[in-house]
Amino acid sequence: MNTQRHVAGSSTSTTTRKGSGTQKLSGSTSGNAWASQTDKNENIKIELNDLNKNLNEENDRIDTILANLGFLIVFGIRCNFGAAKNHMSRDFYDPWGKKHKHSFNWTSAELGVMESSFFYGYLITQIPAGFLVKPPNSLQISKMFGLAIGGASFLNLLLPYSFHSHSDFMVAIVQISQGLVQGLAYPAMHGVWRYWAPPLERSKLATTAFTGSYAGAVFGLPISAWLVSYTHWSAPFYIYGIAGVLWSIFWFSLTFERPAFHPTISAKEKEHIETSIGQVSQTQPTLSTIPWRAILTSRPVWAIIVANFARSWNFYLLLQNQLTYMRDVLGLRISDSGFIAALPHAVMGCVVLLGGRMADYLRSNKILSTTAVRKIFNCGGFGCEALFLLVVAYTKSERTAMTALIFAVGCSGFAISGFNGFSNGIGTLAGLICPFVVESLTAKGSNPNGWTTVFLLASMIHFTGITFYGVYASGELQEWAEPKDEEEKVVWSAEQASEARRFEEGGKRKGSYGAVGTSINIEPLPKIRNYSLGQTGGIQIDSTNPFGADWGDSHNYYQQNGGGNFNEKRDSLR
Structure with missing residues (x-):
């Protein structure tokens, strides 16, 4: 009408x-x-x-910079155990050639429990946190983000003590607690932008903050590997834990819930933010008003979920096990492999920025529809990643394997399905399952074909994901999403x-x-x-x-x- x-x-x-x-x-x-x-x-x-x-005069606010550093820290924390376990449960040589005995005799099942336990907590808080940051419940969203980063960092300080208890149950409790508080981070940051990011600046501010997650892996892998090799396996837990606690002190001291509460913000910037955002509506969806049945039976929704699961599988596989693979298969020391392991993630970060501009250009100039752009970028990126993972699975060459890994992870940057709420929660299931599968296939390096199976499985999961996405994905607004x-x-x-x-x-x-x-x-x-x-x-x-x-x-x-x-x-x- x-x-x-x-x-x-x-x-x-x-x-x-x-x-x-x-x-x-x-x-x-x-x-x-x-x-x-x-x-x-x-x-x-x-x-x-x-x-x-005035849009660009004062947009590099301290909250955006601190948010970036916060995501950098928590994603770096996820790299700590992946580096430390190589010196905790196996004999190793330090950079000076001295051999050291391992301190723990974990089975593959125990390792799987400890590595995956974080994701039990992370999965639980995804959707509830999304409701907590919606008005009228969002009065403390800035503090919630500070709690997510600071709490996870403090718990990281406790992990070495839980390891020394020789109880995988104690380790799992601390890891689950870390996941619970980290699950608040993404929803809370979206809530912060509700009151602080003017519409015309929101993309830039959000991108600046969330790129900390890319940087977390890029810096976390080499820093954790270097600390484990040159100091002690517990060093990355303490360094990242202290960094996160100090970060939280700055966050709670320098950030505020709303522009109106900020004591030192300039009148010009305060007026600009509040005028451009306007009044934030207090009418929000509730559990009873959300069309759950329509969502759960929507094939485009499941297309995003399946693709997200496939991508998450490879992301967590490399974040937790890339250093171990480079040691067992490529014969590299942990001290030498940290910086090399960071290269694929650095390339992915660059590809994300390039792919974003390409996708926006194709859509804004009406060269391709939204559905076509998403299918081409998602299926193309994941498809190339799956092909390069096959190369990693079967090559015996160090250079070929690392080149294929760089291209595989880099191509994934073209995928355009973001980590969001329900989809992100389902993607977290990959983090729960992947450690058990990898540890069972590569138990203490006793199975020479174990890593071949690991990467072959990752490739097959990707091919399944892109096939499902290519058939059922849609870029059009679904009927159940209409107000x-x-x-x-x-x-x-x-x-x-x-x-x-x-x-x-x-x-x-x-x-x-x-x-x-x-x-x-x-x-x-x-x-x-x-x-x-x-x-x-x-x-x-x-x-x-x-x-x-x-x-x-x-x-x-x-x-x-x-x-x-x-x-x-x-x-x-x-």
């Missing part, structure tokens, strides 16, 4: 043409009133331009209303993407065809639907007391 948008106040209309579109500009019947209103419009335009000039037909109140800022005119062709802007990243979608405002700024400051919009044939709401936009925010009252016409 066509949308009807009603104006506040009466006016006459004149028609102008801009490009291929037609706009009706409604003016007052009085010439003087029209001139006065023109001046007001110019003033609004000047104010919006001033706001735009219900009910009246709702939304507050737009003047800047957001202005931004609507720049999105006349509709669509979405993708802030970041990647197999380990997080997707940030900025929805365009309705396409504006006819609008006017009357004496009351009202905007009339008479538009065609940029989102689909079911669009059928009437919208009234008005400014209260000449303020900067445009209020929208939406009434269903269906």
